[in-house]
Amino acid sequence: xxxxxxxxxxxxxxxxxxxxxxxxxxxxxxxxxxxxxxxxxxxxxxxxxxxxxxxxxxxxxxxxxxxxxxxxxxxxxxxxxxxxxxxxxxxxxxxxxxxxxxxxxxxxxxxxxxxxxxxxxxxxxxxxxxxxxxxxxxxxxxxxxxxxxxxxxxxxxxxxxxxxxxxxxxxxxxxxxxxxxxxxxxxxxxxxxxxxxxxxxxxxxxxxxxxxxxxxxxxxxxxxxxxxxxxxxxxxxxxxxxxxxxxxxxxxxxxxxxxxxxxxxxxxxxxxxxxxxxxxxxxxxxxxxxxxxxxxxxxxxxxxxxxxxxxxxxxxxxxxxxxxxxxxxxxxxxxxxxxxxxxxxxxxxxxxxxxxxxxxxxxxxxxxxxxxxxxxxxxxxxxxxxxxxxxxxxxxxxxxxxxxxxxxxxxxxxxxxxxxxxxxxxxxxxxxxxxx
Amino acid sequence: xxxxxxxxxxxxxxxxxxxxxxxxxxxxxxxxxxxxxxxxxxxxxxxxxxxxxxxxxxxxxxxxxxxxxxxxxxxxxxxxxxxxxxxxxxxxxxxxxxxxxxxxxxxxxxxxxxxxxxxxxxxxxxxxxxxxxxxxxxxxxxx
Numbered sequence: 001x002x003x004x005x006x007x008x009x010x011x012x013x014x015x016x017x018x019x020x021x022x023x024x025x026x027x028x029x030x031x032x033x034x035x036x037x038x039x040x041x042x043x044x045x046x047x048x049x050x051x052x053x054x055x056x057x058x059x060x061x062x063x064x065x066x067x068x069x070x071x072x073x074x075x076x077x078x079x080x081x082x083x084x085x086x087x088x089x090x091x092x093x094x095x096x097x098x099x100x101x102x103x104x105x106x107x108x109x110x111x112x113x114x115x116x117x118x119x120x121x122x123x124x125x126x127x128x129x130x131x132x133x134x135x136x137x138x139x140x141x142x143x144x145x146x147x148x149x150x151x152x153x154x155x156x157x158x159x160x161x162x163x164x165x166x167x168x169x170x171x172x173x174x175x176x177x178x179x180x181x182x183x184x185x186x187x188x189x190x191x192x193x194x195x196x197x198x199x200x201x202x203x204x205x206x207x208x209x210x211x212x213x214x215x216x217x218x219x220x221x222x223x224x225x226x227x228x229x230x231x232x233x234x235x236x237x238x239x240x241x242x243x244x245x246x247x248x249x250x251x252x253x254x255x256x257x258x259x260x261x262x263x264x265x266x267x268x269x270x271x272x273x274x275x276x277x278x279x280x281x282x283x284x285x286x287x288x289x290x291x292x293x294x295x296x297x298x299x300x301x302x303x304x305x306x307x308x309x310x311x312x313x314x315x316x317x318x319x320x321x322x323x324x325x326x327x328x329x330x331x332x333x334x335x336x337x338x339x340x341x342x343x344x345x346x347x348x349x350x351x352x353x354x355x356x357x358x359x360x361x362x363x364x365x366x367x368x369x370x371x372x373x374x375x376x377x378x379x380x381x382x383x384x385x386x387x388x389x390x391x392x393x394x395x396x397x398x399x400x401x402x403x404x405x406x407x408x409x410x411x412x413x414x415x416x417x418x419x420x421x422x423x424x425x426x427x428x429x430x431x432x433x434x435x436x
Numbered sequence: 437x438x439x440x441x442x443x444x445x446x447x448x449x450x451x452x453x454x455x456x457x458x459x460x461x462x463x464x465x466x467x468x469x470x471x472x473x474x475x476x477x478x479x480x481x482x483x484x485x486x487x488x489x490x491x492x493x494x495x496x497x498x499x500x501x502x503x504x505x506x507x508x509x510x511x512x513x514x515x516x517x518x519x520x521x522x523x524x525x526x527x528x529x530x531x532x533x534x535x536x537x538x539x540x541x542x543x544x545x546x547x548x549x550x551x552x553x554x555x556x557x558x559x560x561x562x563x564x565x566x567x568x569x570x571x572x573x574x575x576x577x578x579x
Binding site: 416 | 441443445448473474475477478480482496500501502503505534535552
């Protein structure tokens with residue numbers, strides 16, 4: 001099968017040409033951000049770097065990193081380069097505490113995003129003849145709308161089915177002839193189970209390719225989902241701080257890994273401890289600088305995702321650098337059914353309830369194809385009541401507050417005081433029993 | 437007129453009840469009456485013991501969550517309809533029973549009903565006005 005490109009010239013450009021585009025864009029970005037965004041300017045001044053010091057791509061290393069904390073401190077719009085008049089959309093993702101991380105887009109940003117997403121879809125073999133079944137959630141989460149605009153840009157037919165209601169999803173797949181499924185890999189497995197219950201043979205459907213992302217998944221899961229849904233499963237990568245889905249995409253005849261659309265998103269791999277840039281092929285934390293975004297560019301944003309980069313030209317013909325599947329995090333963020341969860345957010349919720357002790361543990365398990373999160377909370381004397389309804393009201397309140405703030409449903413288990421292990425130094429807040 | 441009851445939080449884990457009764461035994465505490473209320477996820481053990489404060493301290497030392505609640509003990513003849521008469525009265529007065537449990541005293545002549553009402557003062561007054569016997573706490577602890 002010949003490779004389908006969205007933007008063949010850029011996607012196959014020799015690296016020298018690519019790097020020259022990157023440098024021009026980087027210099028212009030740093031100039032602009034230095035002038036317009038105070039938090040960036042302050043950090044650059046503190047680091048003793050001026051925009052004119054960026055003479056080559058390697059000078060990127062002189063610039064300070066940006067973290068989620070920086071975004072939180074400037075919540076909600078403090079990192080935007082322009083006033084809200086020019087912002088046409090905002091999205092938000094989980095912050096490390098109660099407040100979300102807000103990102104903004106100009107009309108041009110939305111257009112770049114749609115183009116990158118169209119590029120991702122083409123990279124996965126999609127064409128305008130495809131019926132794209134978009135089961136990513138629509139809303140503040142970038143997944144749904146990001147994929148949607150990309151599919152429209154490509155000229156495919158998009159079904160904005162969003163998440164949930166598996167039976168209806170399958171009926172639509174069958175009746176509309178969905179050819180491309182976009183969802184989290186765990187939801188794809190959930191759909192496979194639902195098909196099984198409904199007695200529908202996946203080979204009777206038209207599904208051809210699944211583009212799965214927003215949570216970590218293994219090669220074993222790929223095999224399982226491919227067998228169960230009778231399609232080819234490819235990986236997509238993105239995060240709202242960078243733009244949303246469409247930052248990197250695995251191609252159909254891949255040499256392994258996802259192509260990063262590096263004419264717009266410049267990647268680096270650093271040692272998460274020292275911050276030193278690592279050599280190609282070495283595993284470390286992925287860092288991004290957005291080269292073309294207007295409203296909310298990021299400079300050396302630490303994704304906390306652990307992966308490695310490969311610069312050899314791919315068998316598909318693309319020269320764009322490839323990143324491996326994300327294998328872990330350099331922080332304690334969990335992804336539960338596609339939702340980013342920080343233990344600190346759970347703590348924040350618990351601390352908001354009078355009498356709740358700061359001793360808790362989060363237990364994550366995979367039951368069947370779905371991830372479940374249990375929050376164990378110690379019942380202190382002040383919380384205790386001798387009536388069942390009092391304790392049940394407490395568990396309901398915690399469940400509701402967690403759902404409101406984190407967007408994920410958890411089970412609350414009340415335990416005896418000191419049942420949760422106290423550790424020296426850093427408490428072990430999370431027990432992740434998933435075998436991903 | 438009020439009796440102190442101990443309530444202990446029971447985590448849903450095997451051996452919890454045995455652990456509590458052993459602690460009480462080691463401390464020479466006698467259980468007069470007990471009831472367990474449970475859900476799928478946890479339980480609450482309610483106890484009437486002869487030495488309330490000692491029991492509370494001993495259990496807390498071993499890491500249990502313990503609370504004390506006031507309940508009332510109504511004594512009725514141990515015969516058919518004994519409980520029904522009390523509950524009938526409770527309903528007529530319009531009292532809300534949060535929970536209750538019962539045991540028969542040593543002589544076997546009378547049954548003791550332990551009640552927790554939403555309005556304890558009104559419950560005591562109304563039950564006495566209607567001729568029911570409410571036991572003093574010392575009577576209950578030494579039953």
